[in-house]
Each structure stands twice: as structure tokens, then as C-alpha cells.
Amino acid sequence: MIPQTEVVRQSTESMPAECREPAPGPGWQQSLVNVIRDLDELLTALQLSPDRAPYDLSHCRDFPLRVPREFVARMQPGNWHDPLLLQVLPLARELAYQPGFEADPLGEASANPVPGLIHKYRGRVLVIVSGGCGIHCRYCFRRHFPYAENNPGRADWEGMLDYIRADTSIHEVILSGGDPLVASNRLLADLVRQLAAIPHLQTLRVHTRLPIVIPQRVDPDCLAWLTTSRLKPVVVVHANHANEIDSNVRGALLRLRAAGVTTLNQAVLLAGVNDSLEQLIALSEQLFDAGTLPYYLHLLDRVDGAADFDVPEHRAIELVQGMLANLPGYLVPRLVREVAGAASKIPLPAWQ
Numbered sequence: 001m002i003p004q005t006e007v008v009r010q011s012t013e014s015m016p017a018e019c020r021e022p023a024p025g026p027g028w029q030q031s032l033v034n035v036i037r038d039l040d041e042l043l044t045a046l047q048l049s050p051d052r053a054p055y056d057l058s059h060c061r062d063f064p065l066r067v068p069r070e071f072v073a074r075m076q077p078g079n080w081h082d083p084l085l086l087q088v089l090p091l092a093r094e095l096a097y098q099p100g101f102e103a104d105p106l107g108e109a110s111a112n113p114v115p116g117l118i119h120k121y122r123g124r125v126l127v128i129v130s131g132g133c134g135i136h137c138r139y140c141f142r143r144h145f146p147y148a149e150n151n152p153g154r155a156d157w158e159g160m161l162d163y164i165r166a167d168t169s170i171h172e173v174i175l176s177g178g179d180p181l182v183a184s185n186r187l188l189a190d191l192v193r194q195l196a197a198i199p200h201l202q203t204l205r206v207h208t209r210l211p212i213v214i215p216q217r218v219d220p221d222c223l224a225w226l227t228t229s230r231l232k233p234v235v236v237v238h239a240n241h242a243n244e245i246d247s248n249v250r251g252a253l254l255r256l257r258a259a260g261v262t263t264l265n266q267a268v269l270l271a272g273v274n275d276s277l278e279q280l281i282a283l284s285e286q287l288f289d290a291g292t293l294p295y296y297l298h299l300l301d302r303v304d305g306a307a308d309f310d311v312p313e314h315r316a317i318e319l320v321q322g323m324l325a326n327l328p329g330y331l332v333p334r335l336v337r338e339v340a341g342a343a344s345k346i347p348l349p350a351w352q
């Protein structure tokens with residue numbers, strides 16, 4: 001569902017000024033097309049010179065650079081270690097093979113009964129609405145998933161809907177991807193209408209990073225399809241660092257809340273990005289200020305190419321213990337790891 005039309009690309013020369021604007025201007029679809037895909041353009045926008053890079057940069061072809069200008073605007077110019085930049089910057093070291101890190105660490109390929117649907121946990125299914133994302137996160141556990149075979153257009157919906165209709169134990173559908181909000185409101189409204197007609201479904205959940213990276217995605221039509229069906233709406237966003245939540249993002253999250261959507265956040269614990277007590281506390285507080293509670297803090301999945309973001313388990317537990325000692329319980333996310341074949345995500349015993 002990535003828009004195929006090439007809208008006029010902004011020129012590199014005029015970039016920095018535009019890039020730093022918090023973008024009340026372009027519509028979200030234009031922002032999706034207008035993302036930065038070129039490493040030099042990104043570095044120029046941040047006043048960084050490639051010859052001074054403290055690490056080896058690469059142009060990854062299998063998972064290219066992709067970063068919305070709204071997200072770049074929240075990065076600190078001149079800082080190679082900016083926690084938002086590190087999430088999107090392709091480094092040569094990610095190409096090196098890491099033992100124990102595999103292409104499908106979660107065993108999703110075997111829980112994929114019909115194209116576009118993953119059924120791993122009782123009571124809920126994950127539906128891949130779009131293979132594309134607004135942003136490419138280097139640590140992503142889905143980076144090797146065969147999206148090309150799992151990018152159901154309307155033509156493939158019947159198989160997926162039939163599967164859900166036939167299993168009355170399914171009460172919740174999670175729209176996922178990629179990022180489901182890359183799809184148009186018209187398509188999503190249509191899908192939700194068909195899901196709402198399945199009597200045993202109760203909850204509509206959306207897993208998305210777009211309200212964080214392109215907050216104007218949360219527009220009136222989006223709120224309409226989310227909140228006008230009989231299904232209870234839940235939106236789980238994905239922010240890893242407090243700097244990701246600027247006033248536009250806060251506005252988007254508060255709009256969701258005001259419309260009656262339960263809003264939660266999942267973060268991934270990432271070395272160099274958010275693996276300090278101070279950063280994790282700031283993230284929880286910033287989320288709460290935007291009406292959103294922390295839900296999961298994921299230990300990194302062992303996906304090829306992401307080993308450099310790995311935080312050892314004992315350190316992760318220590319960090320969550322620190323959060324427990326400093327925050328109200330509702331601002332402490334559950335630290336979890338995904339284990340192929342398990343009945344749920346596995347919580348780590350941070351209280352011991």
C-alpha cells in the first residue's frame with residue numbers, strides 16, 4: 001500500500017529549512033511519498049559529514065533507508081549518536097552475519113494459515129494490512145518477513161475473513177504490517193465494516209508507528225473508522241525514546257484518546273537508543289503526558305542484522321527494576337521476549 005505515484009521530490013539544496021518545519025502543511029499521504037530515502041540527503045539535513053562518521057555507513061538494498069521528514073525534524077543536528085537517527089541509519093555492521101540471529105526469529109512463517117493472517121495466540125489474530133511502513137527501523141524483526149506474499153489487497157480479504165468467521169474463539173483482530181495506517185482510510189473503513197459484521201469479534205486493535213512518525217495521519221477520517229464501528233478500538237503505537245514525542249505527536253495521541261480509543265505504547269529496548277534508566281523514565285512520562293500508557297518493552301528479537309542493538313537480559317531486568325522503584329506501576333511497561341511456539345509473549349521476572 002505504499003503510494004506508487006512519485007510526487008515531486010524536494011531538492012537537496014532546499015532541504016534543511018523544510019525539514020525542520022513541524023509540517024502542518026503536507027497531507028500524510030504526501031509525507032509518506034516524500035520521505036528521505038537517500039543517506040547523503042539525511043546527513044546533509046542533519047549537518048553531518050559522511051567522512052566524519054564514527055562508524056561504517058552502508059546503503060542497504062534489502063531494507064533501504066526510509067525516514068519521514070517529520071521524524072528527521074526531531075533529531076538533533078550535528079549529533080551522530082542522536083537516539084532517533086540511530087534507529088534509521090543503515091550501518092555496514094548490520095550486514096555481518098551474527099550467530100543466533102535468524103531470518104524468522106518468531107516462527108511467524110509457520111503461524112501463517114492464510115495469506116495476510118498470523119494466528120499465534122488464542123483469541124486474537126494479526127492481520128497484515130500493508131507490507132509497507134512509513135519508516136524503516138534498522139532493528140525491525142519483520143525485516144525479513146515475506147511481505148510480497150503477504151500484502152493482501154481486497155481480492156485476498158475473503159480468505160482472511162473466512163478464516164476469522166470460521167473460528168469463534170477469535171475475539172480480537174489486530175491490524176498490523178508493515179504499518180496498517182499506510183493504507184488509505186477508505187480501504188481501512190471498508191475492512192473494519194466487514195470485520196464488525198463478524199459477531200464473535202469484540203475488539204479492533206491497530207499496531208502502528210505512523211502516529212509517531214507522521215502524526216497528521218491521525219485525521220478525522222481515521223478517527224471515524226476507528227470509533228464508529230461496534231468494535232472496541234485500541235491503538236498500540238511504537239515510540240522508543242521521549243524525543244519522538246513532540247507536540248504534534250502528543251496532539252495525535254490526545255485526539256485518539258478524546259475520540260474514545262485506548263492508547264498504549266510498545267517500545268523495543270535498544271542499545272545506544274534507550275538503554276538507560278533516565279531515558280526509559282522520560283519515555284514513560286512523556287507518553288503519559290500524551291494520554292498513553294506504556295504496554296510492552298520488548299527485548300530485541302534475534303533477527304539477522306540487528307545484533308548491535310541487543311541489550312543483555314540481566315541489564316534489561318535491572319532497568320525495569322529501576323523503573324519500578326521510581327514510577328507508579330502503570331508507567332512501567334511489561335518487559336517481554338517473544339519465543340517461537342509459546343502461547344504468549346513471555347514476561348521477564350523483573351520483580352525478583
Ligand SMILES: *Cc1c(COP(=O)(O)O)cnc(C)c1O
Nearest residue numbers: 118120121124125126174344345
Ligand atoms: C504480539 C502479538 C499479538 C498480540 O499479543 P498481545 O500480548 O495480546 O499484545 C498477537 N499475535 C501476534 C502474532 C503477535 O506477535
Ligand code: SF4
Nearest residue numbers: 133136137140178209
Ligand atoms: S514494522 Fe514497525 S518496527 Fe518494523 S520497520 Fe515498520 S514501523 Fe519500523
